[in-house]
Amino acid sequence: MTHRQVLKALSGLLLGLFVAVLSSTVVSNALPRILTDLHGGESAYTWVITAALLSMTASTPLWGKLSDLLSKKLLVQVAMGIYVVSSALAGLSQSTGALIACRVLQGIGAGGVIALGQICLAAMVPPRERGRYSGWFGAVFALATIGGPLIGGVIVDTDWLGWRWCFYVGIPFAVLAVLVLQRTLNLPEQTTRKPRIDYLGALLITAAVSLLMIWISLAGKDYAWLSWQSAAMVGGGLLLAVAFVAVERRAAEPIVPLDLFRHRTVALASIASALVGIGMYGATTFLGQFFQLAKEKTPTQAGLLTLPMILGLALSSTVAGRLITKYGKWKAYLVGGTVLLTAGLALLGGMRDDSPYGYLAAAMAITGIGLGLTSQNLVLAVQNTVPRHELGAASSVVTFFRTMGGAMGVSALGALLGNRVSHYLAQNLAGAGVQPSGGAGLGGGEIPDLHRLPAGVVPLVTDAFGHGVGTVFLVAAPFALLAVLVVLGVREVPLRTTAQ
Template identity: 30%
Template sequence: MTNLTEKRKITIMIAIITAMFFSAINQTIIGVAMPRIIAKLGGMDYYSWAITIYLLTSTVASVLVGKLSDIYGRKPFILAGIGLFSIGALLSGFSGDIFQLITFRAIQGAGAGIIMSTAFTAMGDLYEPRERAKWTGVMSAVFGVSSVAGPLLGGYIVDHLDWHWVFWIFLPIGVVAFLLILFNFPQVEKRKGESVDYWGSIFLTTTIVPMLLAFSWAGEGANKYAWGSWQILSLLAITAVSLLIFIWVETKVKTPMLPLGLFKNSIFTVSNLIGFFLNAGMMGAIIYVPFFVQGVKGISPTMAGYVTMPMSIAMLVTSALSGQIITKTGKYKKMAISGLLVMTLGMVLMYFMVPSTPIYLLVLYMIILGLGMGIAMPVFSLTVQNAVAPQQLGVATATSQLFRNLGGTIGIAVMGSVMSAGIASKMSKLSGTMGQGAASAPTDPALAEKLALFANPQNLLDQPKIEAALHSLPPESQAMFTHMLDLIREAMSYAITTTFLTGAIVAGFAVVLALFLKEIPLRSGSGKAEKKNEAKAEQHSDAAGTEGARA
């Protein structure tokens, strides 16, 4: 498709970006609205399933569609993704109970996974890597825009409109994206001599699903299982067995869905490992930023959105700029290392935050984190696509998405365990002080009741509940209650900043890996030079199916 006119390419890219925005904004808008939706539908015990099922279906769909789109072309799959996502969103708005919502969110997740996988691959079909860099930055910026607009809009909708509109408000954008793709995206013929790897698809699914479930369900708290429980160990055992069978199948079939030879390509392997650690550190850490802002600093959810917004804006700006710089220079290694270093620095600085840290410093540290993420995130999809033959773009891009999704899921689970352990450790150290404080007011059962309630640090996220509890106490007990809350906030601050340090250590692994990332010329479509660069990419790709590649 690189022979299309530039006008046609830009029209198709607008359609792809529209589809991506449609998927991304629907994902971010749900987060802040979900508690209100659950309050309306009921089924709090199944709350986590509404999140988990979306993650499961999107991850599985994104990796399964990779090889299929290499065989049949991108157009039918990106249309199917938009269609599934739109149907899932429409039905989610009609949900009458939590079980219907979970079912329809599963449909949404499958559509989102297909959109994300095929969108980045389709861009690779349209542009050579050097030109592709600027579009990679723009597409990454879409996530920055959605992460800023989504939570603010979601909060407004549930406060001023019916919750159903959270799912319905952007459906017209989905229709526009569908029509733009339908009438502008060229259809390619099925690649001859290749077949669908059904057994590989089955065993890859039975590898991914139990792994994600294990890391989603493990930990402490409601509806969680201990890491050493039979439920978690069984899921991990199924994962291990399925992985071994999957590897065996892929060495036997004619057309493997994930050619294992790709991993002989050091750029492909290192880039995916970096993507794994980058997302593990990033997602595992920044998910707890709102906990610090609301729980430790006591800022309302509405204002917290404005406090965290600069981080998203910084990520948006640098992701777009880094793409432009890579396009002009044709170099990516220094950009990758610098972005990861800045991201790691941001998390290290956040580790030193305490309850008394001024808001402006908190915002500054988050901006540094956002700058680093914006520089680093667009690089590694580009390096993967540049290192493989053109007919392997689909499976390579889908594998890159898989590693990132696994990194994010595992990172969130590990950071959750780190946070729980940190709170327990700090609370035990403070228990003596708290016990002395409680002993000084033994005749006030109301104070004892309030202290028992807020001994659970999660209740610090409900600022109205704190204010109501404070005002319900007599003046002589309010000072004691405030003192006890300060101690609990200290424990929560310690636990959250420990997750930032853990995230920084994980990101540090990504920095080390980036030092070993080989840098080959970005293909630019310039005649003989292009053919030479194309050949270099194929030399780095020892996977099956590269023999017939030509520039």
């Protein structure tokens, strides 16, 4: 295919990717307002994010496996259809429970679009040329990450729209993406056979990750970390994981083909993706909360203030993609990216409610550059390793581990944030001689409404949230450091110049 033909075919995929990423980022700055309206707390804040990540995690290998058996074009359109229906239902939610359930469906659709986009690209373009187009994926990812918080902020700041339009706004783009895909995506159809879907494997991996996430969310609050409840949940999660491996070894069409991990690059890239996912989803989840609850900014302002990170991601992914295509080398970008990600998260770990914006902007830019150099190129390294008939499964395995790391990381970091904010807030209130009151979400476990708090109490709350979010990033930094050590062990193989 010529460059023009590839871009034409990618137009609908890139539009679909924009919509899928938008579904997660559009709520990031709107969540404090949404949960104030639905009376949700820090736990609900975390679960609105992690529910979508969890379902995306569980469904990604399934989409990848189906793409090796069925029409990729049809699968992308089905995924977009799921997104449209779930978005409409999410906008009608009347409780946090209903919203979280709809987010699960959104994650299934978004997971299909994100995974299948990379798979379709791999089917059209040989690895050596794939870097330049992966840069386009990174740029669109960054655009949606930029636009999402801004769109969500403007929507909740506009009285005649309201937060429900955060979920409705992506529907027209999704419908347009389906129509564009119908006209532009014309892949040669492989010989199809009746798929034997590994439903038991999908159920077991979802149950294992869910149980561990529930344990992380509730431990230390509803029961002690060292308790029979913790032992039961951790033990149950590990048993389910062992059962998953046993099922995958015998399944005719395993959801995660274990044979893929005989490739050293696949195994190491999967581990690195999980570690990078913690930083990626942690940054996009908690930065909006920091600017609104520690810096007292509106949702729209919070979106604008996170631009340094997103611009860094967009620039680094685009430039790295072109350089990789030109020289055929990719390992240096992975090592450099994970080092910068570690440094950026460590710098964000020092932020407080009174931190100057110049310091925050530099830390966010470094974090964004690190993410841009790693996330897409881990997929590229794996695609360059496996044979063509395993491209779908291998690509989705890397995405699977990235979203699983993100889901469990956000769940753990969210639980840590709730614990630290409660601790620092109790200290601040006790020091000021103020009794906590649940009237404005203060002391009741809910996201506080700063506008309803007494003027003298607001600085105590912003200090607690600033210190709490800083602690979250400081804890996330060592995971990025582990990613550095993992990618150092990846063996670089020059990118192939043919699709086979």
